[in-house]
Amino acid sequence: MSKFLDLIKKQRNRKKKEKFEGTFIEYLEMIKENPSKIKLAHKRLYESICGFGVETVDVDSEHYRDIYNGDKIRVYDYFKKEFFGMESVINKLMRFLKSAAHKGEESRQVLLLMGPVGAGKSALVEGVKKALECAEEYYYLEGCPIREEPLHLLPRSLRSDFKEILGVHIEGDLCPICRHKLINDYKGKYENFKVKQSTFSQRGRRGIAVVPPMDANSQDVSVLIGTEDISKLDLYPEDDPRVLSLNGAFNVGNRGIVEFVEVFKNEIEFLHTMLTATQEKRVPSPGKNDMIYFDGVILSHCNESEWNRFKSEHTNEAILDRVLKVEVPYVLELEQEMKIYQKMINRSDFSTAHIAPHTIKVASMFSVMSRLKQTNKCDILTKMKIYNGEAIIEKGRVKKVDIRDLKDEAKHEGMEGISTRFIMKALDAALSDSDKAMITPINVIDSMIKQVKEQIIDEDTKSKYLEILQKVIREEYLSILETEIAKAFITAYEEQAQSLFDTYLDNAESYTTKARVKDKITREERTPDEKFMRSIEEMIGVVGSARDGFRSDVTAYMFSKLRKKETLDYKSYGPLRDAIEGYLIMSVKDISRIVTKSKSRDDDQKKKYNEMVKTLIEDYNYNEYSAEEIITYASNNLWRDS
Numbered sequence: 001m002s003k004f005l006d007l008i009k010k011q012r013n014r015k016k017k018e019k020f021e022g023t024f025i026e027y028l029e030m031i032k033e034n035p036s037k038i039k040l041a042h043k044r045l046y047e048s049i050c051g052f053g054v055e056t057v058d059v060d061s062e063h064y065r066d067i068y069n070g071d072k073i074r075v076y077d078y079f080k081k082e083f084f085g086m087e088s089v090i091n092k093l094m095r096f097l098k099s100a101a102h103k104g105e106e107s108r109q110v111l112l113l114m115g116p117v118g119a120g121k122s123a124l125v126e127g128v129k130k131a132l133e134c135a136e137e138y139y140y141l142e143g144c145p146i147r148e149e150p151l152h153l154l155p156r157s158l159r160s161d162f163k164e165i166l167g168v169h170i171e172g173d174l175c176p177i178c179r180h181k182l183i184n185d186y187k188g189k190y191e192n193f194k195v196k197q198s199t200f201s202q203r204g205r206r207g208i209a210v211v212p213p214m215d216a217n218s219q220d221v222s223v224l225i226g227t228e229d230i231s232k233l234d235l236y237p238e239d240d241p242r243v244l245s246l247n248g249a250f251n252v253g254n255r256g257i258v259e260f261v262e263v264f265k266n267e268i269e270f271l272h273t274m275l276t277a278t279q280e281k282r283v284p285s286p287g288k289n290d291m292i293y294f295d296g297v298i299l300s301h302c303n304e305s306e307w308n309r310f311k312s313e314h315t316n317e318a319i320l321d322r323v324l325k326v327e328v329p330y331v332l333e334l335e336q337e338m339k340i341y342q343k344m345i346n347r348s349d350f351s352t353a354h355i356a357p358h359t360i361k362v363a364s365m366f367s368v369m370s371r372l373k374q375t376n377k378c379d380i381l382t383k384m385k386i387y388n389g390e391a392i393i394e395k396g397r398v399k400k401v402d403i404r405d406l407k408d409e410a411k412h413e414g415m416e417g418i419s420t421r422f423i424m425k426a427l428d429a430a431l432s433d434s435d436k437a438m439i440t441p442i443n444v445i446d447s448m449i450k451q452v453k454e455q456i457i458d459e460d461t462k463s464k465y466l467e468i469l470q471k472v473i474r475e476e477y478l479s480i481l482e483t484e485i486a487k488a489f490i491t492a493y494e495e496q497a498q499s500l501f502d503t504y505l506d507n508a509e510s511y512t513t514k515a516r517v518k519d520k521i522t523r524e525e526r527t528p529d530e531k532f533m534r535s536i537e538e539m540i541g542v543v544g545s546a547r548d549g550f551r552s553d554v555t556a557y558m559f560s561k562l563r564k565k566e567t568l569d570y571k572s573y574g575p576l577r578d579a580i581e582g583y584l585i586m587s588v589k590d591i592s593r594i595v596t597k598s599k600s601r602d603d604d605q606k607k608k609y610n611e612m613v614k615t616l617i618e619d620y621n622y623n624e625y626s627a628e629e630i631i632t633y634a635s636n637n638l639w640r641d642s
Helices: 002-018 024-033 041-050 062-067 087-101 121-133 156-166 176-184 268-279 304-311 314-320 334-346 359-371 380-387 403-408 420-433 441-454 459-489 493-513 530-540 546-563 574-586 591-595 603-620 624-637
Strands: 021-023 054-056 074-076 110-114 138-141 194-198 208-211 257-261 297-302 323-327
Touching (some): 024 156, 041 121, 074 087, 121 208, 268 297, 297 304, 334 359, 334 380, 334 420, 359 441, 380 403, 459 574, 530 546, 530 574, 546 574, 603 624
Parallel strands (some): 110 297
Antiparallel strands (some): 021 194
16 A cells, blocks of 8 residues: 555655746746747647657658659657557648648648548647657646746836847737736736646646537537636626636636647637637737737548538638648558557457457458549559559550559549448447357458448448458458468478579579579589469469569569668569469369368378368467368369269
8 A cells, every 4th residue: 555655656756846826037047048848839749749750751661652642751759559550641741730830831720631521630630749748848827727838927128128038939919807907916027926826627627629510509608718707797897808708618727738629610700710820829808808819729520522612712811821721541551551450459358369460451451442433544453552662564665664653643532432340330339249259251252341331331332342352352261261271281381482582583584694504513504494484473463474574574573682782582573473372373273172171081182181270270370270271272162062
């Protein structure tokens, strides 16, 4: 018990020691010693996020260069463990904050996150608000309802002098309540005004305010600017600041953040206060008092239909001019999408369940493919793989499909499709239905099919989604499964694959450079093995005139990797990896009999089967039940006894 009390007392004493309470003069002395404590809202938020660490992504990486068109991408440590596939969005957000922190035009604009349902808009704003709660303490005038900057006490006639001494810019004026307090309580002696220290807190309504959408009947500007306390109107005149109750969103969010949820669901008149806050950095006070200075970051979010409806009205031009729109599309990179679901599962009670290999992958494949636009350049599965950083050569073609070409023709991609919430519901349903506290790709696919059929969407979209699930994803999963079982079945699979890779490279290089192949054992020279190369190439449909181009591409890729001193193995070049794996699988003669449950399985086959199951469990993270299930599925769909 004493240990717990010690921790509590230690934390309480530390907070008490760090807390500042003093006069305005003492505050000035502190600022003179450390001018960096004076920050406007945008700068404070920007520095708080950057304080966790920032690194610049190597844009020389071919994948990143293609995805971001060569733009400099910064990865912010604060976001990278929680937000996946949102680097572009986060970079635009931080660019806005940086410009605003330097008092650019962005400091007088509203940041609008616009995107489909479940794309991460609200989560990103929540993350930003939490970053502000991590910011260093700030200082305010004691008793001020909007917790304003103490430097507002300085009369304008002296500000240039104080600026020179303190080395800080002074912006803003006293609120009506503090002005009244200065005149009446302190008799104009602002040097004696008490200054206190505070932190940001959404729960405590300190520097963080949220404005939910309201219908036309319930909208009241008091939600934004506060009210007059009717009980005090009998005591004080109508224009007396003491009747004011400054508890509106702009009062609470002063020096921090004001968030507008689904902003354009509000009536235009309700948003005029937001316009004033951005343009003039002032908001009206209730009743007949003066305007109140506002220093804060205004964040808002909405879906695409609301944005299109709002911008179509020419009467909204004034607000639109003060809005910086950042599109928040769904994630289009498979690996990043998988990280999202893994994170969400880890935070749920299902984290203890057994999730068979590739389960999250097939779910992510569906969500990503549903978001992609059709193209004549390749099929939807190929497009997904290219977006995920794979080098893809279409069957019968020589030229690689260029990711930049795909992105150029689909500018608006990622703004529609299956949401993360849909996938999580499917995963949760599959887990809930499981008797053995496990899920596999098989029952997750079934769960997603069932959910699509129950969804209220148009029939064309429903047919498209069902085709992706029932045809494209099933076939791709069977292909993955075929390779995996073969790997578990074939002794020293990796070594055999690497040997085939090395042999093919030697032959392809000699063929391309018109040289002879030197045997590594006998040292004899011979012509390239045409029959061997064709047997590999046929696995991915490279035939006829396409062979020369493919061999040339493989050789060029090999030399590129060697020049960069990068690792070169059979997995390095996607098309050749697929060809080699296909070749190895085709070379297996006994796998059909072994994976198929059969009474005729002999002792040797039983031994091989048990060894294969053991490998799947120990090396591929299956358990006994999931290994049996996927083998049964494979035997029913891939290998059948004749």
